[in-house]
Amino acid sequence: MRRSHSRDDTDSCVSLPHRSHGAAGHSVDHDDDADDTRHKRQHEASKTSVCPTSPELPLFEPDAIDCDVAPLSHDERRDRLRGEGRGREESITTSSHHQHHHSLGDSIHDVSEKLHESLHHVKEAAAHHHKTRWVVLAVYCALSASNGFQWINYAPIIDEVKEYFKMNSLQVNFLATIYTVVYPALIVIGCVTFQRLGWYGGMILGGILNAVGAALKIVAAVWAPNFVFLAFTQCVNALSEVFFLSLPPLIASVWFGSHQRTLATSIGVMSNSLGTAFGFLVPPLLVTKAHHGASEFATLFGAQAVFAVLVVIASVLLPQKPYHNPSLTASKDTTLRDLLPSLRYLITHPGFVILAFASGLSNDSLGTFASFLAQLLQPFGVDELQSGWIGFAMTISGSIASTLVGVYIDRHRNYKATIMAFSLGAVSCFSIITMVLLYNTGGKNDIFGLCFFFIALMGGFLSAQIPLQLEYAVELTYPKPEAITTAFLLCLSGILTPLLTLGGTDIIGNNPTKANVINFMIGCLALSGTAATMQLFIRDHCHRVDIEKAVPAERHASYLEAEEDRQQKFQREKEVRHIRKREIAVACRGICHSVRGSRCPR
Structure with a gap:
């Protein structure tokens, strides 16, 4: 008896495998080699597939399988989808962490350069005014x-x-x-x-x-x-x-x-x-x-x-x-x-x-x-x-x-x-x-x-x-x-x-x-x-x-040095606050991506 696909199956981002029937209406059983080939193709496709509704996030999308594959039962299909969801969450989490660490490293590098440049300007301004007073x-x-x-x-x-x-x-x-x-x-x-x-x-x-x-x-x-x-x-x-x-x-x-x-x-x-x-x-x-x-x-x-x-x-x-x-x-x-x-x-x-x-x-x-x-x-x-x-x-x-x-x-x-x-x-x-x-x-x-x-x-x-x-x-x-x-x-x-x-x-x-x-x-x-x-x-x-x-x-030598220290401390605190804001923003984006990846929008 031919099994009809449900509405959920047709609307899903992932193409569900189906079975082809023989001429006499009986299902054709494949051997173990065919099953191994099918699983390898699914694993390779999960690494390269991208969800069409979310192009920025790598999601699991298996390729369509030959019509000769036997159809899955409802319980088998549910278990497979749950496993794919967990794999998809782990993939998204790993990718988010990689993006987070990469962006955080870039931000720290940029902040260190800016801080060094700002301190150089502070010292240069102090030296300039040191000459100006003379x-x-x-x-x-x-x-x-x-x-x-x-x-x-x-x-x-x-x-x-x-x-x-x-x-x-x-x-x-x-x-x-x-x-x-x-x-x-x-x-x-x-x-x-x-x-x-x-x-x-x-x-x-x-x-x-x-x-x-x-x-x-x-x-x-x-x-x-x-x-x-x-x-x-x-x-x-x-x-x-x-x-x-x-x-x-x-x-x-x-x-x-x-x-x-x-x-x-x-x-x-x-x-x-x-x-x-x-x-x-x-x-x-x-x-x-x-x-x-x-x-x-x-x-x-x-x-x-x-x-x-x-x-x-x-x-x-x-x-x-x-x-x-x-x-x-x-x-x-x-x-x-x-x-x-x-x-x-x-x-x-x-x-x-x-x-x-x-x-x-x-x-x-x-x-x-x-x-x-x-x-x-x-x-x-x-x-x-x-x-x-x-x-x-x-x-x-x-x-x-x-x-x-x-x-x-x-x-x-x-x-x-x-x-x-x-x-x-x-x-x-x-x-x-x-x-x-x-x-x-x-x-x-x-x-x-x-x-x-x-x-x-x-x-x-x-x-x-x-x-x-x-x-x-x-x-x-x-x-x-x-x-x-x-x-x-x-x-x-x-x-x-x-x-x-x-x-x-x-x-x-x-x-x-x-x-x-x-x-x-x-x-x-x-x-x-x-x-x-x-x-x-x-x-x-x-x-x-x-x-x-x-x-x-420590401030006896000159109040100018103390004033310069105060300016440097203020600049460091400002840059640290900026880094923390960027960390929070990156973490929020990772959470949002994880939520969107676990359930693709319709």
Whole structure:
């Protein structure tokens, strides 16, 4: 009897084997060889067949068998389908695992490459900004040196300036005093500018004013050679100084780590001294006693103007802030409401007030000596060119000493003891210079040699303590803004300079004598000795250093390294999360494929 196929048999993805009948209606039985051949063909077909409804998944689909095969019973066909389903599930599971491991290996390889590349970019960015901060400091040094040059350039050629501009000694000395008059008067404007525009805007504004003042001096030399217009140009330059003097600690705090902060401040302060050094050296070479007309002064002022303009252009190209915070105590921009509370705190802080007056007495008394250097040495047979070389050596030695002491302080952080040592050294050198001039028995060359050595040594002690005082003031008053602290420290110390200048001019006179010079130097020596004694009463407490010491030991070297570690950790966590998401997605796809493979969709 012929057996009809059911509906399920015709709809199935797998072709069911059927039996062919003989002519007499009896089934034809095959031998064992035929059965073995049929099973081999089914096994080979299961490896290569693909379900038409699911082309991506390898499924079992046996080939159609010859019509000579005997038909299977219902139970045999059910058992065979169950076995094929289990084989199909195992095949799908194995294939899914292979795909999963293959995709996971590729993802891990890709992630490792991306992680390596991202870490390379992080290190490259850190190195780039490490170089950028030195560029920022170099541009500031050029601006400050230009301003310092224009402050002192009249002192070594005082006779030529008096003759060409028709001025007296008091008026020439007043040109340098204008700086110290304008700075205390406009210090509040400078603080507000730093709070509104930041260090970047303040430096650019100061550079523009410095360039304008240098350009106006050309007009004064060629078309208006008089005291009034020349004093106006000095006022413009003095206004730019408001934005320069308090910048070194602020730039050091914004751009440099704690292990380089004092060094950066020392280099910034050194730059002004370097400009002062060239202010002593260059003017006597361009303006001489034989040639001091309009062309010589125009050449001197024109070179200053060109240099100032070029540096302003370079400052505009600087970045406003570093990519990473260099330290835990890195300076941040403050708001305008911080000014009055900070000022109230500073004037009631005993240590800050003592430090301000001590630094004012010490630096201004010896600084006034530097501005009067040519007039003081003239009665002892030292001419203007020799005085210029002495002033140059004094400021150069100060620059070198500032750099060395900056490296020392960054390692040891003993501000007070170092300031005291340098103050006593400066007072000792000044005492020796006074005795050399008072009891001189040698000739002109002997006096020049002794003055050259001891004045240069005194300049090293004097200039090296200025950046230390600025950093020490920030340490005493932290977390008050660095710009406000240093500005008012220089303001309180600068108030004494006009008084000392007026008093020194009255003592020395238009025609200085040896007795007047000795009286002036004894007065300066008394003031500097008093300043050194006052610093003993400062209570030594470095708040910023204490905060940085509380940081874990592995982060002491630089906060930049800690910031880089944080960026690397964040990147690794991000990549791990991405890998886990891909693993979950691959596993979900494998499960879906397994479910679809066990029961083919209709």
